[in-house]
Amino acid sequence: MICPSCGASTKDGSAFCGSCGKPIIGYSVGQASAAPSGGGAYVAAGAVSRGDTGSYAGFWLRFVAAIIDGLIIGIPIGILMFLTIASAIPAMARFGNQPANPAMLVMAILPRIFFIVVLALVASWLYWALLESSEWQATLGKKALGLYVTDLGGTRLSFGRASGRFFAGRGISYVYGIGGLYFLIDCIMAGFTEKKQALHDMIAGCLVQRNA
Numbered sequence: 001m002i003c004p005s006c007g008a009s010t011k012d013g014s015a016f017c018g019s020c021g022k023p024i025i026g027y028s029v030g031q032a033s034a035a036p037s038g039g040g041a042y043v044a045a046g047a048v049s050r051g052d053t054g055s056y057a058g059f060w061l062r063f064v065a066a067i068i069d070g071l072i073i074g075i076p077i078g079i080l081m082f083l084t085i086a087s088a089i090p091a092m093a094r095f096g097n098q099p100a101n102p103a104m105l106v107m108a109i110l111p112r113i114f115f116i117v118v119l120a121l122v123a124s125w126l127y128w129a130l131l132e133s134s135e136w137q138a139t140l141g142k143k144a145l146g147l148y149v150t151d152l153g154g155t156r157l158s159f160g161r162a163s164g165r166f167f168a169g170r171g172i173s174y175v176y177g178i179g180g181l182y183f184l185i186d187c188i189m190a191g192f193t194e195k196k197q198a199l200h201d202m203i204a205g206c207l208v209q210r211n212a
Contacts, residue, residue: 051154057147057208059191068141073127077120084112121174125166133162146211154207161204169200
């Protein structure tokens with residue numbers, strides 16, 4: 001077992017580090033092995049289990065974090081959207097002396113809008129999945145508010161699980177017609193469930209916890 005505070009090797013099942021004396025909040029292993037007699041769970045290589053602390057992030061904390069993350073992602077995407085649509089102006093100007101043709105306008109703008117939507121989806125996916133599966137276990141918004149994401153055992157998410165969490169929530173919100181309503185219900189559930197889980201947390205088997 002490796003002490004997460006000082007990095008020293010500590011006997012498996014120890015409650016405190018023999019080097020620095022700090023409590024052991026988890027352990028990491030190079031490969032799957034038998035769980036220690038103390039009841040510890042398997043932990044993926046390089047991951048540290050913080051455990052289920054019982055201190056969950058409620059709706060309003062998550063809402064503020066989402067606003068921060070939305071600004072971080074939305075501002076550059078908005079600027080790019082403006083520049084991309086503006087690039088259609090020269091194409092439309094070629095038809096300036098002709099009667100207005102809606103089909104021409106759609107042909108000039110629609111591919112650019114599709115490009116922006118796909119780019120926004122991919123950028124959002126990588127932003128949430130990479131950061132929530134990183135050592136931070138949190139996006140910039142969550143990090144600012146002292147929140148972090150774990151699986152149900154309190155262990156850091158893999159990139160695959162973090163991706164599943166994203167697509168079960170924000171990813172579905174991109175689906176025309178039903179996405180907005182689904183995401184609204186998904187988020188509201190975080191205010192009413194026992195462990196403050198949104199629907200996408202339940203689907204992916206995740207918790208959003210907060211530092212004590």
